[in-house]
Amino acid sequence: xxxxxxxxxxxxxxxxxxxxxxxxxxxxxxxxxxxxxxxxxxxxxxxxxxxxxxxxxxxxxxxxxxxxxxxxxxxxxxxxxxxxxxxxxxxxxxxxxxxxxxxxxxxxxxxxxxxxxxxxxxxxxxxxxxxxxxxxxxxxxxxxxxxxxxxxxxxxxxxxxxxxxxxxxxxxxxxxxxxxxxxxxxxxxxxxxxxxxxxxxxxxxxxxxxxxxxxxxxxxxxxxxxxxxxxxxxxxxxxxxxxxxxxxxxxxxxxxxxxxxxxxxxxxxxxxxxxxxxxxxxxxxxxxxxxxxxxxxxxxxxxxxxxxxxxxxxxxxxxxxxxxxxxxxxxxxxxxxxxxxxxxxxxxxxxxxxxxxxxxxxxxxxxxxxxxxxxxxxxxxxxxxxxxxxxxxxxxxxxxxxxxxxxxxxxxxxxxxxxxxxxxxxxxxxxxxxxxxxxxxxxxxxxxxxxxxxxxxxxxxxx
Amino acid sequence: xxxxxxxxxxxxxxxxxxxxxxxxxxxxxxxxxxxxxxxxxxxxxxxxxxxxxxxxxxxxxxx
Numbered sequence: 127x128x129x130x131x132x133x134x135x136x137x138x139x140x141x142x143x144x145x146x147x148x149x150x151x152x153x154x155x156x157x158x159x160x161x162x163x164x165x166x167x168x169x170x171x172x173x174x175x176x177x178x179x180x181x182x183x184x185x186x187x188x189x190x191x192x193x194x195x196x197x198x199x200x201x202x203x204x205x206x207x208x209x210x211x212x213x214x215x216x217x218x219x220x221x222x223x224x225x226x227x228x229x230x231x232x233x234x235x236x237x238x239x240x241x242x243x244x245x246x247x248x249x250x251x252x253x254x255x256x257x258x259x260x261x262x263x264x265x266x267x268x269x270x271x272x273x274x275x276x277x278x279x280x281x282x283x284x285x286x287x288x289x290x291x292x293x294x295x296x297x298x299x300x301x302x303x304x305x306x307x308x309x310x311x312x313x314x315x316x317x318x319x320x321x322x323x324x325x326x327x328x329x330x331x332x333x334x335x336x337x338x339x340x341x342x343x344x345x346x347x348x349x350x351x352x353x354x355x356x357x358x359x360x361x362x363x364x365x366x367x368x369x370x371x372x373x374x375x376x377x378x379x380x381x382x383x384x385x386x387x388x389x390x391x392x393x394x395x396x397x398x399x400x401x402x403x404x405x406x407x408x409x410x411x412x413x414x415x416x417x418x419x420x421x422x423x424x425x426x427x428x429x430x431x432x433x434x435x436x437x438x439x440x441x442x443x444x445x446x447x448x449x450x451x452x453x454x455x456x457x458x459x460x461x462x463x464x465x466x467x468x469x470x471x472x473x474x475x476x477x478x479x480x481x482x483x484x485x486x487x488x489x490x491x492x493x494x495x496x497x498x499x500x501x502x503x504x505x506x507x508x509x510x511x512x513x514x515x516x517x518x519x520x521x522x523x524x525x526x527x528x529x530x531x532x533x534x535x536x537x538x539x540x541x542x543x544x545x546x547x548x549x550x551x552x553x554x555x556x557x558x559x560x561x562x563x564x565x566x567x568x569x570x571x572x573x574x575x576x577x578x579x580x581x582x583x584x585x586x587x588x589x
Numbered sequence: 590x591x592x593x594x595x596x597x598x599x600x601x602x603x604x605x606x607x608x609x610x611x612x613x614x615x616x617x618x619x620x621x622x623x624x625x626x627x628x629x630x631x632x633x634x635x636x637x638x639x640x641x642x643x644x645x646x647x648x649x650x651x652x
Contacts, residue, residue, distance in 0.1 A: 317648040331646035363649070429629040436625075447608055460614050464621045467602045472629060478637045488650045534648025559648045 130159050130287035132582075135344040138290055139197045142189065149189070149200030153182040153244055156202040160247070160288045163585050166269055168262040169279035169288060171207050173247040174214055178202065181244040188242070197347045197371075199242030206277050206294035207248040208255050209235050209335070210324035218326045219253040219261065221453040222446050232324025233356050234293055234335045241351040246289060249279025254327055255295055256439055258457035258516050266308045266583040267549055271508040274304030274523070280338040281308040286585050291339040291348055295325055298431055299504075299527025301336035302539040306503040306552025309541045309581055311569070313337045313345040314527075316560050317534030318363035320349075321356035330438030332431070332531045341579055342540060342570040346370035349562060365560055373563035374570040379413035381497045381568060383555075384490060388424040389501035389526050401543035401551040402502040405572070408542075409500060412571055417494050423483045424529050428521060430483070431528040433468060433476035440465025457516075484533050491558050498561075498568050501526055503539040503552030526554065536562045538569050541578035550581075593623040 133141075141147040157175050164170060185200035205211065208218045210228030217223045231239065239245065250263045255276040263278035265271035266285035273282050277294025281304025284292050294301045296314040305312025313336060320335040337348045350370050356362040385406065390399065410416055440447075443462045451459055490496065505525055514520075530537040535556050542553035553572065557565035573579050596615040599622065603610040610618060 317646060361646075423635075426632055426635055429632040432625070433629055433632070444606075444608065451609060451611060456614075460617050460621060463603070463608060463610055463614060463618055464625060466606055466608055467599070467618070467622065468625070472633075475632055475637065476629075479632055479635060482637055534646060559650055 130155055133287070133290060134340045135198065135201050135290050135347050136341070138201055139199070142200050143194070149182040149185040149244060150179065152200065153178050153202050153246065156246055156288060156290070159286070163286050163288050166585060167264050167266065167282050167286065169249055169283040170204070170247045171217070171250050171279070172214055174245060177213055178244050178246045185242055185244060195240065195242035196351055198238065198351055201243050201290055202246045203238055203243045204247045204249050204280070204283055204289040204292045205235055205245065206251050206280055206292070208251055208295055208326045209293065210326070211235055211245065211248065214248060216248070216326060218255070219251045219257060220455070220458070222450055223326065228324065230324065233321035233358060234352050235324065237352050238293070249277065249283060249292060249294065251279065252276035253455050253458045254443070255297065255300060256458065256461060257455055258461055258520070259455055260511055260514065260516065265508050266585065268508070269586065270510045270512070272307070272511050272514055274307035274508065276300040277336070277338065278304050281305050281310060281312070284308070284310045284338045284340060285583055291337065291344055293348070293352070294336055294338060295333055296336040296531065297329065297333040298435060298531050299524040301338055302503055302527045302537065302552070302554065303523055305338050306539045307508045307550060309550030309578070309583070311339050311342055311345050311538065311540050311579065313349065313538045314530065314536065315349060315353065315562050316363070316536045318361050319536070319560065319562065320352045321359040321362040323356055323358035327442045330442065332435055332438065334531070342538065342566055342573050343371065343374060345538065346374055346566050363560070368563050370563055370566055374567055376567050377413055378409065378568060378571050381414045382417055382495050383409060383414045383568070384417045384419050384494060384496045384499045386419055386421045386424065386499060386501065388421055393505040393522070393525060394502060395506045397545045398502050398504070398506060398551055401545070402553055405542035405553045406500060408575060409572060412575055414568070417496065419490055419494060421486055421490060423479065423486045426479050426483070427529050427532065428525060430476045430479045431524070431532055432521065433472055434480065436461065436465030437468050437473045438465070440468070480532050483529065487533050487535070497557070497564050499556045501554045501556070503527065503554040507545050507549045507551070530556050535559060536565050538565055540569050540573050541581070542576070543578060593626055594619040
């Protein structure tokens with residue numbers, strides 16, 4: 127049986143190309159891994175075994191006939207259950223959408239399939255990606271711990287190898303948070319870089335389709351297939367898609383990396399600070415020049431971010447809230463009702479503050495000649511779910527990720543160390559608009575100089 | 590802490606919004622609105638420069 131624990135999209139693809147492995151074998155191993163790990167980790171709401179096996183057969187037949195669609199050809203992936211799939215319900219963790227079968231795939235799902243990827247299932251999400259519940263999913267590193275969310279299933283599944291890569295959504299950190307907590311890479315590209323057609327709920331100005339994978343290179347491989355304009359999504363940017371994989375190579379000599387004080391304030395746990403500062407030292411060793419700077423407007427991140435998130439969420443849910451309020455979880459419903467009732471003047475103030483944040487970070491990049499910013503991904507480690515006070519703890523986790531949703535800048539998290547208890551810590555790198563290639567290059571250089579991305583969790587009861 | 594909003598005010602707001610808020614949500618919503626008002630105090634105190642709020646979101650930096 128193939129050991130998935132060491133495979134990445136790249137290494138699996140190389141084995142497939144060399145015919146050392148078939149897609150059918152790889153998918154069977156993935157399905158077996160799902161069966162081993164799901165009783166403890168609950169990353170999936172739906173496993174699509176039959177269609178995955180059929181897709182794997184087609185992938186092998188195509189390869190035998192000389193057809194290789196992309197580096198993702200025959201690779202098992204999964205998607206968060208807020209992305210439409212034409213052949214499996216999309217329920218977004220809510221009874222509101224029980225049994226909903228979309229008329230077509232989300233554009234991101236379609237592009238993965240057209241690239242030859244094999245969809246093995248749908249991952250767990252908080253209700254409508256904003257629910258105040260914590261689903262049954264558990265951290266890959268400590269099964270009593272919060273796994274991060276709302277793309278909880280994606281982070282956990284990639285960490286334990288029950289998918290080789292995944293796509294989720296990120297409106298405030300919902301991919302980067304679980305990626306960081308589970309010790310894998312998570313990429314939120316520039317707003318509009320990846321089409322959001324077919325993402326539930328109709329999303330506003332904060333949400334992004336985002337990628338979870340084991341390595342930066344794998345993130346680049348997926349981004350290359352996902353990025354690009356989409357007539358079905360007017361917010362998808364009509365910008366050329368560079369070769370993100372080719373752009374990975376290159377050292378960091380002369381690279382200027384800003385380190386904003388906002389991300390190293392009192393909220394930052396001491397252990398996380400120690401690990402991330404060590405990672406910054408590694409960046410310097412690799413040739414990067416660190417530039418200390420301040421972004422005062424970022425102190426408004428949480429009031430601005432939550433006001434806009436709530437207002438846009440409440441507005442997009444008005445129809446369902448009117449028609450079937452009883453089908454929401456009560457806390458989720460109240461959160462969305464709150465959003466629908468926020469005073470317009472408050473939302474306007476938040477939007478003006480957002481403009482300020484955007485212009486401030488742009489000025490910082492330009493005046494300091496920056497290539498990227500480096501920050502901790504999260505201000506704290508994961509904690510036991512039993513100890514969480516949801517309304518207090520969930521917001522705390524997004525203080526460092528939300529700024530890059532508000533500004534629309536590309537941001538990636540990569541593992542950069544562990545706590546004394548062995549819990550992963552993430553380093554976040556953010557860039558200028560559409561500078562994914564730069565962000566990926568810096569992240570790749572850091573990753574390849576360290577070994578944190580090679581750590582794999584041991585799942586109790588699984589091989 | 591005393592809520593800044595009463596259940597009656599929330600019910601009126603909800604009616605204006607055309608939102609059928611269940612009775613059991615009125616008190617929690619009143620508290621949540623109050624809590625959010627407290628939470629966003631820094632935003633309301635901030636000196637924001639004059640200029641348009643961001644109504645369309647294009648992340649690209651254009652001069």
